[in-house]
């Protein structure tokens with residue numbers, strides 16, 4: 587049985603004053619599900635003491651190498667050293683703003699696994715791809731090329747984030763989410779055999795307390811990768827509670 591996980595990606599938001607939100611989320615999160623907060627790198631070391639059995643801290647990106655003369659970069663090993671246990675790789679904002687290719691995302695995910703982190707590997711179709719009816723082909727190509735060797739449930743999470751749903755207030759229907767998650771599961775099975783059954787697949791894109799229950803009821807949804815609504819405990823805790831309720835139904 588896969589444990590459900592609510593992941594918060596704080597993106598470029600959050601200063602020391604916001605550590606109180608992380609403390610409130612760590613304290614208030616339903617322990618029946620896992621919770622992950624990925625704050626900006628500047629807050630990881632200060633947030634890490636809140637980590638517990640069902641509460642983890644992660645990074646938002648890592649370099650494909652563990653050290654070297656790469657100004658401004660952060661390695662997976664450094665994230666681990668600061669107290670992170672997870673790292674997001676291949677987020678659509680990195681792919682868009684930093685021209686990250688599947689090859690680079692795969693290398694970053696491999697570096698994460700090598701450092702002992704769990705990689706949260708993001709994929710998602712553009713609006714043009716959705717409208718052209720090639721969503722499943724696009725997801726297949728992107729995911730197959732972004733997966734490193736050696737993925738198992740304990741070191742890999744896949745996040746499906748349609749680009750057109752990120753920060754827009756738009757969300758796919760539960761059927762559309764289930765269709766893509768089903769394809770992702772099939773790709774994982776083909777590549778990793780029975781290990782694929784334990785790899786969690788998250789939906790991401792405009793998840794809020796008001797739509798969380800509907801999204802979590804979709805087939806093969808193991809949780810969510812939440813952006814804006816993860817910044818405040820008052821917004822994120824109800825989403826975590828909705829995930830815990832969904833976990834009871836599927837248990």
Ligand SMILES: O=C[C@H](O)COP(=O)(O)O
Nearest residue numbers: 595752753791792813814
């Ligand atoms: O990583 C999180 C996603 O990009 C979703 O962001 P959002 O919940 O603000 O739409």
